[in-house]
Structures are given as structure tokens and as C-alpha cells.
Amino acid sequence: MKLENPLQIKPFKARRARLARHLGAGVVVVPTAPERQRNADTHYDYRWDSGFYYLTGFREPEAVVVMVLGARPRSILFCREKNLEREIWDGYRHGPGQAREHFGFDEAYAYGELDARMPDLLADQEVLHTPVGSDPAWDLRVAGWLNAVRAKVRTGVSAPAQIRDVRVPLGDMRLVKDEHEIAVMRRAAAISSEAHRRAMRSAAPGMREYEVEAELLHEFLRNGARAPAYGSIVAAGANACVLHYRENSAELRKGELLLIDAGCELDSYASDITRTFPVAGRFGAVQRDVYELVLAAQQAGIHAVKPGADFIAYHDAATAVLVRGLIDFKLCKGSVDGVLENGTYKQFYMHRTGHWLGLDVHDVGDYMQKGKWRKLKAGMVLTVEPGLYIRPAPNVPKPFWNIGVRIEDDVLVTAKGREILTAHCPKTVKDVEEAVLDR
Ligand code: GLY
Numbered sequence: 001m002k003l004e005n006p007l008q009i010k011p012f013k014a015r016r017a018r019l020a021r022h023l024g025a026g027v028v029v030v031p032t033a034p035e036r037q038r039n040a041d042t043h044y045d046y047r048w049d050s051g052f053y054y055l056t057g058f059r060e061p062e063a064v065v066v067m068v069l070g071a072r073p074r075s076i077l078f079c080r081e082k083n084l085e086r087e088i089w090d091g092y093r094h095g096p097g098q099a100r101e102h103f104g105f106d107e108a109y110a111y112g113e114l115d116a117r118m119p120d121l122l123a124d125q126e127v128l129h130t131p132v133g134s135d136p137a138w139d140l141r142v143a144g145w146l147n148a149v150r151a152k153v154r155t156g157v158s159a160p161a162q163i164r165d166v167r168v169p170l171g172d173m174r175l176v177k178d179e180h181e182i183a184v185m186r187r188a189a190a191i192s193s194e195a196h197r198r199a200m201r202s203a204a205p206g207m208r209e210y211e212v213e214a215e216l217l218h219e220f221l222r223n224g225a226r227a228p229a230y231g232s233i234v235a236a237g238a239n240a241c242v243l244h245y246r247e248n249s250a251e252l253r254k255g256e257l258l259l260i261d262a263g264c265e266l267d268s269y270a271s272d273i274t275r276t277f278p279v280a281g282r283f284g285a286v287q288r289d290v291y292e293l294v295l296a297a298q299q300a301g302i303h304a305v306k307p308g309a310d311f312i313a314y315h316d317a318a319t320a321v322l323v324r325g326l327i328d329f330k331l332c333k334g335s336v337d338g339v340l341e342n343g344t345y346k347q348f349y350m351h352r353t354g355h356w357l358g359l360d361v362h363d364v365g366d367y368m369q370k371g372k373w374r375k376l377k378a379g380m381v382l383t384v385e386p387g388l389y390i391r392p393a394p395n396v397p398k399p400f401w402n403i404g405v406r407i408e409d410d411v412l413v414t415a416k417g418r419e420i421l422t423a424h425c426p427k428t429v430k431d432v433e434e435a436v437l438d439r
């Protein structure tokens with residue numbers, strides 16, 4: 001919980017300063033996420049709000065950051081008070097005093113004082129920047145503060161006339177990663193790459209999907225990545241054709257492929273890798289053809305990731321390769337342009353080729369601006385994840401049935417092109433087969 005290295009607060013302070021410069025005036029108020037009950041008196045593992053964390057580095061529940069903007073912006077943290085009784089049961093709490101010092105705030109107060117202090121902090125401010133519309137309870141609370149300021153108008157104060165969604169500028173900022181974030185994401189990607197290698201080595205006919213999931217989790221945890229960034233998908237055979245398969249309980253059979261979509265969360269940052277490999281170590285002929293096609297599409301997609309390109313360009317590049325191959329396999333009929341136009345390829349490829357990646361696995365940031373695709377820029381991180389999911393159907397020859405392949409890497413846009421953060425995860429047919437047979 002404690003930040004051991006005081007230098008680590010620097011990037012968080014720098015982000016607050018950057019947001020303050022960007023917004024100029026008003027008051028920013030960002031709460032962290034609530035704790036969520038799992039059942040009876042047990043809670044889900046706590047996960048702080050990503051936007052709040054981005055600005056603070058603070059991981060305790062019941063916390064709110066307030067930034068009073070202007071010529072000399074002030075940052076104020078509201079957090080839980082120290083409480084010996086609760087700390088005996090649940091562990092360390094910073095309390096406002098230590099939190100202020102450790103996390104570099106100008107002021108810090110008890111969370112219980114938030115409602116009493118907010119009306120004064122909002123008085124005579126033009127704009128309130130807060131995640132409006134994300135949580136009805138939060139909106140109600142904000143309305144309560146505004147009404148408390150309005151109740152005092154006869155004393156000469158005025159309430160903010162505008163409420164703006166702070167998630168919009170925050171999303172834009174989070175889209176372009178700073179050096180601190182890139183360093184963490186490189187490490188998260190490396191841990192996940194090793195986890196996939198471990199899964200390849202461990203998998204064998206007769207095992208259950210969850211046994212392979214256990215290998216992934218083992219590798220995450222032993223490297224300090226305390227949770228997966230999303231529910232791991234471990235899908236053998238036909239299960240690979242279920243895009244969000246979560247059952248993870250089927251038996252692995254000789255002759256089948258195993259699709260694994262899993263990535264760790266390290267220091268709040270996600271990684272997101274998919275690999276598909278033969279359970280017994282060698283691809284069958286048709287499996288291999290499908291795999292090589294998805295790999296070629298993925299490589300075309302990765303190649304199209306570069307600064308200045310439209311976000312959608314890499315999806316288009318990957319899709320064009322898939323369509324060419326589907327026509328060659330006689331799974332689609334017509335010309336590449338014709339099949340792209342009529343969309344018959346969507347029987348086998350029904351998702352987009354990737355998404356932003358960061359504190360959230362499907363990270364924030366608009367994909368389009370004013371009706372146009374966003375241009376890629378150095379510092380953005382995205383996934384490149386084409387796939388083919390071939391379910392039994394009358395128009396599909398039997399040898400293709402139930403083959404599902406996806407290949408997913410995490411890619412950083414650089415000034416000159418791209419860096420594949422997950423490059424150490426086996427991917428070519430040869431490397432994958434070797435990794436499976438490396439027992
Ligand atoms: N694992 C989620 C995704 O690939 O988008």
C-alpha cells in the first residue's frame with residue numbers, strides 16, 4: 001500500500017500539473033471506486049478507479065482528489081482517517097497527514113469532511129470538472145454540494161454554472177503514455193509473455209483448461225503482478241470460437257488447439273496477450289494454414305501501426321489479409337473488395353483488430369474525433385489481435401470446423417514506428433511448437 005520510493009510520486013504530481021494547465025480554471029473533483037460486496041460480509045478484491053489513480057497513485061478506498069485550479073493550483077486529498085481498531089483487522093491506512101506527505105498533496109482531510117468542505121471549495125468557481133453521469137450516487141452528491149452553495153447566494157457567492165465531464169480531458173491524457181507508464185507496461189507485457197510460455201510448456205492432453213489457467217496465474221503472482229487484467233480465457237478446441245469464453249473447465253484433447261487470452265495487471269497497468277497453440281505440440285495441416293493466415297494478418301496489422309496513421313488503418317490492413325485468405329480457402333466467394341463490401345467474412349471474423357491499452361484493458365480515449373478516426377501518435381499503446389473463428393456451418397468444409405485462432409500483441413507507437421511490448425512471447429509456428437514441446 002505504501003509507496004516506498006518517494007520519487008514515485010513525481011509522475012502523479014506532473015499529471016495533476018498537466019491537467020491543471022490544460023483546464024486552466026475551475027475545480028476538479030475525482031473520486032476513487034467504491035468497495036464492492038461479493039457476498040455476505042466478503043468484498044471483491046479492491047480495485048481503485050483508474051482515473052483517480054492516474055492523478056494520485058493512491059490505492060485506498062474512500063478517497064477523493066480535489067484540484068482547485070488557477071494561477072497557483074492546489075491539490076487536496078480526502079481519505080480515510082487513521083483508525084487503530086480497523087488497522088488491526090484490515091491493515092495500514094495512511095490517514096490524511098501521512099497521505100499528504102507521501103503523495104505530495106498541498107492539503108489532506110478526512111473523507112468524512114468532504115461534504116462539509118466542498119461547498120466552500122466550489123463557491124465562486126465557474127466550472128466543476130467531475131465524472132458526471134458515471135454513478136448516480138456520485139451525481140446526487142455533487143448536486144447536494146451545488147445546492148449548498150446556491151443556498152448561500154444571498155451572502156454574495158455563486159455556484160459553478162458549468163459541470164464538465166473530466167473523463168474527456170483525462171481520457172485524452174491517458175491515451176498518450178508517459179515514460180513511467182511505458183516502463184510499467186513493458187514489464188507487465190514481459191511477465192505476461194513468460195506466463196504464456198509457461199502455459200505452452202505445461203499444457204498437455206488430458207489436462208483441464210483451469211489447470212493451464214493456474215499456470216498463468218502462478219507466473220503473474222510470482223512476479224508481483226497480483227491480478228489478471230481481465231478474466232483469463234483458456235479455450236480448447238471448439239471453445240476458442242466463443243469470443244468471451246470464461247468456463248475454463250473442459251478437457252484438453254490431442255489434436256486440438258488451445259486459445260489463451262490472458263494478461264496480468266502490474267502496478268495498475270494491463271497487458272493483453274492471446275496465443276493459440278496445438279495441445280500436443282504440432283499443428284495439423286488445416287490448423288496450420290488457418291494459423292499462418294491469422295499470423296500474416298497480424299503482421300500486416302502491426303506494420304500499419306505508426307505515427308500519423310488513422311486508428312482504423314491497422315484493422316483494415318489485417319482484415320484485407322484475412323479476406324484474401326478466406327477466399328483462397330473457399331470459405332468466402334468473390335473478390336477481396338467484394339467480400340469486404342458485402343461483409344460475408346464476418347461469419348469468421350466479427351470483432352475489431354484492437355483497442356487502446358493502459359490502466360484499463362480496454363483503455364479510455366476516444367477512437368474518433370469530430371467524425372474522423374484518431375491519428376496514432378508516439379506514446380499510444382494498442383493491441384493488434386486479429387482472429388478467425390470457424391464454426392460448423394453448411395458452407396464450411398468439415399476439416400475447418402471448430403478451429404478458432406487469435407493472435408494478440410501489445411504495441412507501443414513510437415516516433416519512428418512501433419515497439420512490440422510482447423515480442424518475447426512465442427508466435428511463429430516454429431517457436432510455438434518448440435515452446436509446447438519444451439517439457
Ligand atoms: N482480453 C480482452 C481483449 O482481448 O480485448
Ligand code: MN
Binds near residue numbers: 261272273274408
Ligand atoms: Mn485479449
Ligand code: MN
Binds near residue numbers: 272354385408
Ligand atoms: Mn485485447
